[in-house]
Amino acid sequence: MALAHLPRDREKHLLVREMFDRIAPRYDTMNRLLTAGLDQRWRREALAAAAVGSGDCLLDLACGTGDLAQLAAELGARVVGLDFASVMLAHARRRGVAAELVRGDAASLPLRSASVTVVTSGFALRNFVSLPVVFAELARVLEPGGRVALIDVDRPRAAWLRAAHSLYFDRVVPLVGGLLSDRDAYRYLPDSTSYLPPREVLLRLLRQAGFEHVERRSLLLGSAQILTGVRSQ
Numbered sequence: 001m002a003l004a005h006l007p008r009d010r011e012k013h014l015l016v017r018e019m020f021d022r023i024a025p026r027y028d029t030m031n032r033l034l035t036a037g038l039d040q041r042w043r044r045e046a047l048a049a050a051a052v053g054s055g056d057c058l059l060d061l062a063c064g065t066g067d068l069a070q071l072a073a074e075l076g077a078r079v080v081g082l083d084f085a086s087v088m089l090a091h092a093r094r095r096g097v098a099a100e101l102v103r104g105d106a107a108s109l110p111l112r113s114a115s116v117t118v119v120t121s122g123f124a125l126r127n128f129v130s131l132p133v134v135f136a137e138l139a140r141v142l143e144p145g146g147r148v149a150l151i152d153v154d155r156p157r158a159a160w161l162r163a164a165h166s167l168y169f170d171r172v173v174p175l176v177g178g179l180l181s182d183r184d185a186y187r188y189l190p191d192s193t194s195y196l197p198p199r200e201v202l203l204r205l206l207r208q209a210g211f212e213h214v215e216r217r218s219l220l221l222g223s224a225q226i227l228t229g230v231r232s233q
């Protein structure tokens with residue numbers, strides 16, 4: 001599969017699922033390598049931002065191989081990890097991630113309304129076909145007052161930082177990814193940031209879906225971000 005263009009709709013759904021199934025075996029190693037281990041720090045920051053602890057019933061949306069789900073479980077939360085890529089889930093199972101792992105689509109969650117206290121998601125927003133649809137599902141499955149913490153990549157705003165970041169993200173990442181894993185997938189990684197709406201729009205979409213106290217924090221000089229919010233009562 002070549003991702004010469006950025007797919008949309010059903011084509012995006014199918015290509016993204018197939019791509020993650022293909023890169024699953026080296027996914028964790030590549031994350032650690034390409035972020036120098038910062039990816040795990042950002043996951044911990046997201047869990048802290050949502051004050052995750054024992055007593056929480058947490059959905060980790062698009063859980064992949066289960067890094068965020070495992071960290072949430074270690075904080076005492078009861079965790080459901082959901083992803084549509086069966087090979088990613090198989091890796092999570094093989095690693096013994098302490099969560100109920102479910103195959104499903106973020107656009108149509110197989111969970112009852114108001115059934116969880118927290119939703120987290122790591123680095124998945126830009127992969128969804130429709131953010132308003134997914135945000136509406138998050139609002140549905142969260143109980144009133146429930147918290148959401150969503151991590152994704154970003155690009156710095158200042159010109160010089162943006163240029164330095166682009167050198168790494170747009171050149172080095174596809175090169176290293178191509179050598180060690182899958183060229184198309186690690187070309188898609190920087191390209192897919194263009195699916196993400198501007199910061200203000202992301203926050204507005206969350207508010208429109210039924211979240212309040214919506215905030216965004218920038219990580220590593222603007223190269224990643226965490227969005228948080230509280231489900232309106």
Ligand SMILES: C[S@@+](CC[C@H](N)C(=O)[O-])C[C@H]1O[C@@H](n2cnc3c(N)ncnc32)[C@H](O)[C@@H]1O
Nearest residue numbers: 020062063064083084085105106122123124127
């Ligand atoms: C970049 S990976 C992130 C995995 C994990 N959250 C992490 O922190 O490493 C994106 C994940 O989103 C999943 N995904 C993308 N679209 C999805 C959808 N519509 N429903 C469920 N999972 C989806 C992919 O299968 C993949 O595992």
